[in-house]
Amino acid sequence: MNEFFLNGNRINHSLSSKTVLIYADHRRRDAPSALLIAFYLKKLGYNTVIGNRLNTKSLFYKFKPDLMISTHPNAVFLSDELKIVAKNCIFVLMHPESSGMVREAMLDHMRGGNSEIGDSYSRHYSKVLTWGPQLKEWIVEAGLYNEDQVHEVGCVRYDFYLDTIKSKKLSKLGGMSSFTGISNFDNRNMFDLINSGRGQHGIHYGKYGGYEDYLWTSAAYVRLFLEFLDHWCLKENNEISFRPYTLENIDDFSFFKDRYREYISIDNKAFFSEWLSGLSANIFCYSSSVIESIISGTPYITLQNIIEDRLEFHAPRDILVETRGDLYNYTHRPQSIEELVELSKKAVKGELNMPFNLSDSPELQQLLSKYYGWPQKKPSSEIVAGIVDELLSEKPKNKLGLNFNNLESAKVTYRISREIVNKRWVTLDDYHFMPWHTKEKHYVKTVFDKLCEKNYE
Numbered sequence: 001m002n003e004f005f006l007n008g009n010r011i012n013h014s015l016s017s018k019t020v021l022i023y024a025d026h027r028r029r030d031a032p033s034a035l036l037i038a039f040y041l042k043k044l045g046y047n048t049v050i051g052n053r054l055n056t057k058s059l060f061y062k063f064k065p066d067l068m069i070s071t072h073p074n075a076v077f078l079s080d081e082l083k084i085v086a087k088n089c090i091f092v093l094m095h096p097e098s099s100g101m102v103r104e105a106m107l108d109h110m111r112g113g114n115s116e117i118g119d120s121y122s123r124h125y126s127k128v129l130t131w132g133p134q135l136k137e138w139i140v141e142a143g144l145y146n147e148d149q150v151h152e153v154g155c156v157r158y159d160f161y162l163d164t165i166k167s168k169k170l171s172k173l174g175g176m177s178s179f180t181g182i183s184n185f186d187n188r189n190m191f192d193l194i195n196s197g198r199g200q201h202g203i204h205y206g207k208y209g210g211y212e213d214y215l216w217t218s219a220a221y222v223r224l225f226l227e228f229l230d231h232w233c234l235k236e237n238n239e240i241s242f243r244p245y246t247l248e249n250i251d252d253f254s255f256f257k258d259r260y261r262e263y264i265s266i267d268n269k270a271f272f273s274e275w276l277s278g279l280s281a282n283i284f285c286y287s288s289s290v291i292e293s294i295i296s297g298t299p300y301i302t303l304q305n306i307i308e309d310r311l312e313f314h315a316p317r318d319i320l321v322e323t324r325g326d327l328y329n330y331t332h333r334p335q336s337i338e339e340l341v342e343l344s345k346k347a348v349k350g351e352l353n354m355p356f357n358l359s360d361s362p363e364l365q366q367l368l369s370k371y372y373g374w375p376q377k378k379p380s381s382e383i384v385a386g387i388v389d390e391l392l393s394e395k396p397k398n399k400l401g402l403n404f405n406n407l408e409s410a411k412v413t414y415r416i417s418r419e420i421v422n423k424r425w426v427t428l429d430d431y432h433f434m435p436w437h438t439k440e441k442h443y444v445k446t447v448f449d450k451l452c453e454k455n456y457e
Contacts, residue, residue, distance in 0.1 A: 012048060017046055027432055122145060129153045160271070172348070177221070179252075197214065221285045243266075273292070295374070
């Protein structure tokens with residue numbers, strides 16, 4: 001039987017080795033990166049277990065890890081429980097989600113909540129790993145962590161493009177949604193969504209706006225895609241590969257499949273790096289994956305400028321730098337659906353080039369380095385594994401003594417069964433990296449072997 005399946009979410013299994021637990025917040029976004037770190041840790045002699053939102057706490061009590069990497073300070077444990085478990089486990093915070101260009105939002109994230117919670121979470125973290133120097137500067141200035149605790153390591157997701165070479169013209173067009181205001185992975189009640197979204201100035205809307213601006217923006221992007229797809233698919237019979245955003249409900253996209261039939265494929269299965277690298281161009285709304293466009297050489301076409309005047313009212317560019325800022329100047333920016341169609345035609349003919357040359361743009365180079373930590377001298381996953389190795393080098397190994405916490409295991413079973421009853425297995429499978437998900441392990445192992453063949457020193 002397949003070795004990866006037998007080991008479930010584990011990479012390496014040695015009774016004499018120390019164990020690292022990595023929390024993967026989202027299967028599609030975070031599991032490959034967590035696994036790549038795990039293979040480097042295996043090379044250094046460590047066991048690694050990958051957890052998700054459903055089972056990480058259960059895995060923690062089961063395997064008693066010597067070190068845990070978390071993406072959110074408050075992702076798994078409440079502060080009182082974290083205080084207890086941190087006595088025998090080293091905790092490392094590694095932010096993986098987005099570009100992190102909004103200061104106050106990032107401070108709340110790295111703190112584990114707003115300023116009222118103080119250091120109830122942050123004091124239990126030994127190391128913090130940021131993409132670039134900007135986030136390090138913010139959290140040190142705010143007193144969340146000491147300077148010697150914070151390391152710039154780049155983004156592990158970018159490691160998957162270090163071996164990417166586009167040597168041939170491609171004819172497949174891609175589309176990538178940003179509809180989270182009206183499509184949520186957890187089917188959240190819309191009234192609850194609007195209520196919880198109040199006060200998120202500078203994240204989803206401007207200083208004088210409200211959460212309804214975020215809803216407007218999401219709906220506007222849906223409308224633009226519909227207008228384009230009506231023309232591209234139904235009028236001209238062209239195909240497109242459409243990729244839902246990680247926090248959207250996969251079930252909602254049955255509408256697009258019903259409307260555009262054989263001309264559209266909804267792809268949430270392919271690894272993002274492979275999907276993106278196989279495109280002639282990608283039509284999108286906003287995303288920090290612009291960086292992956294730059295690294296992989298895939299032209300990006302943003303919809304923002306088609307509705308620029310009205311969009312500016314709901315999502316001011318000078319405030320929402322993460323979703324509307326200077327980074328989007330380095331994409332194609334059509335002013336109309338007609339211009340978007342023409343750019344798409346050029347793309348599928350292999351005639352659409354990148355709108356800039358990275359080597360000729362010091363402003364872009366500085367932006368990539370400051371916020372995203374690109375490039376690094378060696379793979380970010382290898383850098384992270386090295387930091388973990390240093391932290392564990394002098395720590396005594398925890399006694400194994402597997403503790404099958406029946407309460408936590410029962411909670412995992414209940415959560416999964418509830419999702420099945422609610423007929424949301426598709427979304428559950430998309431969101432949570434589970435023991436039977438073996439294709440990620442095979443894919444990442446192949447990438448890891450290629451990275452190890454190169455000398456990055």
